[in-house]
Amino acid sequence: MPFTLHLRSRLPSAIRSLILQKKPNIRNISSMAGELRPASLVVLPRSLAPAFERFCQANTGPLPLLGQSEPEKWMLPPQGAISETR
Numbered sequence: 001m002p003f004t005l006h007l008r009s010r011l012p013s014a015i016r017s018l019i020l021q022k023k024p025n026i027r028n029i030s031s032m033a034g035e036l037r038p039a040s041l042v043v044l045p046r047s048l049a050p051a052f053e054r055f056c057q058a059n060t061g062p063l064p065l066l067g068q069s070e071p072e073k074w075m076l077p078p079q080g081a082i083s084e085t086r
Helices: 002-008 012-020 046-058
Strands: none
């Protein structure tokens, strides 16, 4: 447990660096990153967007939907609107 507490006091970037170097035997930083969350960008055809949104809403733990653009618009929401991503 002390090792985990030590990691929680470090910046997420430092924890990721340790994991990539395979220093500790840790594979998941989700409980150590505080409010920050990893994010992925998904580009879907307009016809699949509503089903994907429902899927994300049903799986809010691992798949929170942090933002959504308008159809045929390539601009993402402002960074302030998605403040918990890294």
